[in-house]
Amino acid sequence: MEMIKDSVVILTGASSGIGEETAKELSSKGAKLVLAARREERLQTLTEEINSNGGQAVYKVTDVASSEQIVELAQYAHETFGQIDVLVNNAGLMPLSLLNKQKVEEWDTMIDVNIKGVLYGINAVLPYMRERKQGHIINLSSVAGHVVFPGSAVYSGTKFAVRAITDGLRMEESPESNIRATIISPGAVSTELTTTITDEDVKGGVDQLYSDAIKPDSIARTIRYAMEEPAEVAVNEIVVRPTSQQ
Numbered sequence: 001m002e003m004i005k006d007s008v009v010i011l012t013g014a015s016s017g018i019g020e021e022t023a024k025e026l027s028s029k030g031a032k033l034v035l036a037a038r039r040e041e042r043l044q045t046l047t048e049e050i051n052s053n054g055g056q057a058v059y060k061v062t063d064v065a066s067s068e069q070i071v072e073l074a075q076y077a078h079e080t081f082g083q084i085d086v087l088v089n090n091a092g093l094m095p096l097s098l099l100n101k102q103k104v105e106e107w108d109t110m111i112d113v114n115i116k117g118v119l120y121g122i123n124a125v126l127p128y129m130r131e132r133k134q135g136h137i138i139n140l141s142s143v144a145g146h147v148v149f150p151g152s153a154v155y156s157g158t159k160f161a162v163r164a165i166t167d168g169l170r171m172e173e174s175p176e177s178n179i180r181a182t183i184i185s186p187g188a189v190s191t192e193l194t195t196t197i198t199d200e201d202v203k204g205g206v207d208q209l210y211s212d213a214i215k216p217d218s219i220a221r222t223i224r225y226a227m228e229e230p231a232e233v234a235v236n237e238i239v240v241r242p243t244s245q246q
């Protein structure tokens with residue numbers, strides 16, 4: 001097994017939901033964590049909890065829509081722990097809406113966070129990983145990165161893009177520098193993700209879909225599994241959804 005113990009993991013979107021559970025799961029296996037998100041209080045509380053349970057975590061307030069801030073995050077991780085083994089690009093938003101509602105600002109935010117944030121993360125860690133000829137980049141896509149439904153055009157567009165970018169990364173870097181690339185595509189998971197939806201016309205369908213949502217610790221274990229495989233094994237994509245979800 002590839003050891004998670006002492007691996008240095010940068011985790012974005014660590015302040016809630018899947019990110020928070022993943023931080024706890026990886027810490028329980030001995031990872032050294034660098035936690036990032038915008039809400040400092042949440043990051044501070046989680047970091048204190050992990051460290052008081054014998055784990056090793058630091059945090060840095062980071063907006064993933066800023067390329068400079070993610071470069072600083074990677075520098076901070078490297079200064080603190082001496083290396084970067086894994087980046088989990090988990091930060092994301094899902095303000096679903098019908099296109100004719102013309103929520104242009106929400107489109108911009110999704111593209112900035114869900115697509116550009118992932119690219120900026122890759123940009124920030126790639127030099128460190130290429131230098132050591134090892135590393136692992138895990139990107140959160142979605143079942144909505146495989147299929148589109150009314151209201152998900154832009155969100156699905158961002159999650160399709162995450163899959164394309166991750167596969168491109170795999171093809172370029174895996175043979176060249178041993179860097180592994182993993183797509184995690186969850187179905188409905190009960191987190192704060194649906195709270196950004198402002199279009200009343202899609203809320204009903206989303207509430208129905210999320211009535212059977214699974215807990216985020218399932219996704220945390222999925223991420224752990226992808227990391228635990230030996231270095232010569234690349235887990236390229238995992239889809240995890242509620243058993244009842246179509």
Ligand code: NDP
Nearest residue numbers: 013015016017018038039063064091092142189191192193
């Ligand atoms: P949450 O809303 O609970 O968590 C989202 C996280 O992203 C928060 O920690 C938030 O922190 C962070 N975030 C949002 N914007 C930014 C930003 N600009 N810079 C830094 N961090 C940011 O949702 P989930 O845990 O469910 O979402 C995690 C990932 O999983 C997302 O990429 C989502 O698309 C994906 N996913 C989730 C599914 C679900 O059903 N829940 C299904 C499929 C995929 P803060 O606000 O503090 O910055």
